[in-house]
Amino acid sequence: MSARRVRKGPGRRPKSEARARFVELLAQGWSLRAACAEVGVSRSAGQRWKNGARVRRPDGTVFVVPPLEPLAVRQISPRFLSEGERVKIADLASRGHGPAAIGRELGRAASTISRELRRNLHHSGQYRPFHAHRGTYFLLTFR
Template identity: 35%
Template sequence: MPRYAPNKVPTAVKKRYFELLREGYKGAAAAREVGVSTSCGSLWFIDAGSMLVPDTAPISPRFLTQDDRIAIADGLHADQTVKVIAASIDKSYQTVYREIGRNSKPDGRYQPWWAHNQALLRRSRPKEHKIRAGASLRKLVRDKLNEQWSPQQVARPAEVEDRRTAGHWEGDLIIGRAQSSAIGTLVERTTRYLRLIHLPGGWKAPQVRNALVVQTADIPWELRRTLTWDQGRELTLREDIEVLTGFRIYFCDPHSPWQRGANENTNGLLRQYFPKGTDLAVHTARDLQAVARQLNTRPRLVLGDKTPEEAMREWSKHLSPS
């Protein structure tokens, strides 16, 4: 019976090995069935995280399957672009980009069985209800109900959600051609005031950290409350950013763009100036300032026909002197 080196075995053989494990085969029996040594199969199993999470059929077509993840890994191995890989599995570019960032191994490799396990673990992880997890919140709800408040009156959106206080920002990146360039976008939730972050050195975590620290330094401390960002590896140094800027950083839940609604809407407007598939590195810091100025002086219906600049100016008047 043929034997293969672990890293030179066709993907189809590995796929069948893990299918057999999911069907209940022991490791040695599965290895024997696909024609590799037990030690070879063991190496695959360890590389996949030494576990196989039960896999039910996807509950929604937006979820990636094991086959999708295998195709992503094969595409990356063949040096295909994310756009090409996404088209091959009929998924959006953003879905594949997030998948690679979220489910790669700690060493940066994208291993499809590891990635599938991680996704299944997150999908099945029970989430404790907020009211059950917080004693102070339970007490507050109980007290207000005892005071004859209705349930609707008891439910008070967090300060960051009610848009009554300035200083809560939403952030993201718009990515240029071939993922080789990017521009950071920051939108203040209450005023819709826009900051564009120049990233001439690239958009890996150190460059994004440095750019955010330097390019938000002139924002008054009272207006640096929170920053809500999309799921992405570019903010893996968030602890540094929090210490150096004063922002408290939060991340959106997966597949929840509405948690950054102001930023998503603004990114759509920005595509008038920075079309998809173009090289964003050609734009200077001065170019970005000019675009931000143009959008910040455009009246917005959501602001009662005020401009973001006017709304921000009104808030700034109420800040305590430094």
């Protein structure tokens, strides 16, 4: 065995994390070439992931590999703030309501609201609900 070859375990390693990251990068507007380089796959593999492919088997049958689905909206547990709740937090906070009042309005603890406002405060001093929700979504999706 060559010194350059890396030993691998039995069978192929799943690429599900790489595929999920690839789809995420494409959704963010990355080019195919850049997304492939970031994930560490060839452009031809990225092209197959994006567009799907037809594979001919030795017995003559044709197998269609479907393209990867774009990021779907995933249901987030009610334990986490929803996008609608975050928008309402932004509205009430911009009107001058404090965490306790916002919490009563949403049926959440004041500490949850306070933590949300503190964690997702933009350097301009504004709370950005869509940015906060996108961050939570990707955190939960790619754990």
